[in-house]
Amino acid sequence: MNKPLKFTFRFHLTYRLLALTIAVLVVLSCQQKDSTSSTFGMVIHGGAGTILKKNMTSELEEAYSTKLTEALSYGYNILNNGGSSLDAVETAIKILEDSPLFNAGKGAVFTHSGTNEFDASIMDGKTLMAGAVGAVKHVKNPIALARLVMEKTPHVMLTGEGAEAFAKEQGVELMPDDYFFTERRWKQLQRKIERGKKNTNPSKDKTTTIKGLEFESSSMGTVGAVALDKAGNLAAATSTGGLTNKRFGRVGDSPIIGAGTYANNRTCAVSGTGQGEYFMRSLVGYDISVLMEYRGMSLEKAANTVVMKKLVKLGGSGGVIAIDKDGNVAMPFNTEGMYRGYVDRDGKVIVKIYRE
Numbered sequence: 001m002n003k004p005l006k007f008t009f010r011f012h013l014t015y016r017l018l019a020l021t022i023a024v025l026v027v028l029s030c031q032q033k034d035s036t037s038s039t040f041g042m043v044i045h046g047g048a049g050t051i052l053k054k055n056m057t058s059e060l061e062e063a064y065s066t067k068l069t070e071a072l073s074y075g076y077n078i079l080n081n082g083g084s085s086l087d088a089v090e091t092a093i094k095i096l097e098d099s100p101l102f103n104a105g106k107g108a109v110f111t112h113s114g115t116n117e118f119d120a121s122i123m124d125g126k127t128l129m130a131g132a133v134g135a136v137k138h139v140k141n142p143i144a145l146a147r148l149v150m151e152k153t154p155h156v157m158l159t160g161e162g163a164e165a166f167a168k169e170q171g172v173e174l175m176p177d178d179y180f181f182t183e184r185r186w187k188q189l190q191r192k193i194e195r196g197k198k199n200t201n202p203s204k205d206k207t208t209t210i211k212g213l214e215f216e217s218s219s220m221g222t223v224g225a226v227a228l229d230k231a232g233n234l235a236a237a238t239s240t241g242g243l244t245n246k247r248f249g250r251v252g253d254s255p256i257i258g259a260g261t262y263a264n265n266r267t268c269a270v271s272g273t274g275q276g277e278y279f280m281r282s283l284v285g286y287d288i289s290v291l292m293e294y295r296g297m298s299l300e301k302a303a304n305t306v307v308m309k310k311l312v313k314l315g316g317s318g319g320v321i322a323i324d325k326d327g328n329v330a331m332p333f334n335t336e337g338m339y340r341g342y343v344d345r346d347g348k349v350i351v352k353i354y355r356e
């Protein structure tokens with residue numbers, strides 16, 4: 001009489017344990033899904049410099065905000081649909097490169113020789129693979145070429161003629177010189193050359209000092225994007241025409257991995273804008289990442305330390321946008337303003353221009 005009872009009891013116990021285990025596994029897998037799908041985000045910039053409200057018309061303000069919102073929304077949508085951070089940053093940058101408002105692609109500044117030369121780079125935080133192009137002249141979307149360098153060559157950076165030959169091989173869209181001509185940038189170059197002639201003592205040229213007006217008002221507009229996707233992968237990208245009146249052949253920080261662009265899944269993704277020479281000598285992107293990795297600093301503290309202290313001490317002006325592996329965002333700049341935007345945790349697009 002006892003035997004069947006024992007059997008029933010044991011059977012129930014085993015059955016209950018099995019059910020419990022399955023329930024725990026289901027809850028755990030749901031939690032895992034939640035943690036990979038809820039944390040993602042994106043930040044973009046459109047250059048730092050002396051951006052003062054008193055010098056802006058409401059139309060221009062509106063135009064910048066609209067374009068930044070458009071780029072951010074397209075990028076964010078990719079992330080929201082489960083796409084990769086690399087696709088998100090490339091898409092956002094291409095939109096800004098196609099706009100005459102920014103110093104990248106179509107709206108790039110001029111070199112002293114009256115040419116346009118673009119630098120761009122992209123980095124994958126998961127693999128630490130990176131691609132960059134320097135001093136290319138006819139590539140409509142330098143960021144797309146940088147990505148092809150990363151994905152289709154064993155190299156990190158191609159420059160000048162070699163980069164353009166590679167662009168042709170890859171069927172990348174090339175444009176004639178006049179596509180990149182904008183009246184506004186041409187006038188900026190003329191003004192800068194005139195000012196240079198009047199300035200007999202180059203060491204007194206304040207264009208390289210912090211809050212110096214000249215570099216900032218005539219060159220700003222470099223574009224950058226950083227993103228964290230639902231799979232937990234970070235990516236960073238930057239594209240620029242460089243500095244107005246630069247020597248032809250000059251390459252800035254934007255295509256230098258670790259300086260203007262850096263991404264590492266263990267820490268953060270960073271894109272910078274400002275006086276490239278200072279960003280190169282400070283390895284701004286990499287410095288922020290290693291302060292997090294080796295010193296255990298938060299993203300905000302690391303980014304502030306580099307942009308507001310180290311760069312300032314060296315005399316360099318500019319800013320960065322950054323996002324960490326947990327979706328925290330930082331956008332410090334030591335200039336008057338920085339075109340910037342991000343999507344908050346509720347999915348709302350926030351675009352800002354001035355210091356607050």
Ligand code: ASP
Pocket residue numbers: 047048219220221222240241242243251252253254260272273274275276277
């Ligand atoms: N960092 C860029 C360069 O030096 C310029 C900028 O961000 O405005 O080429």
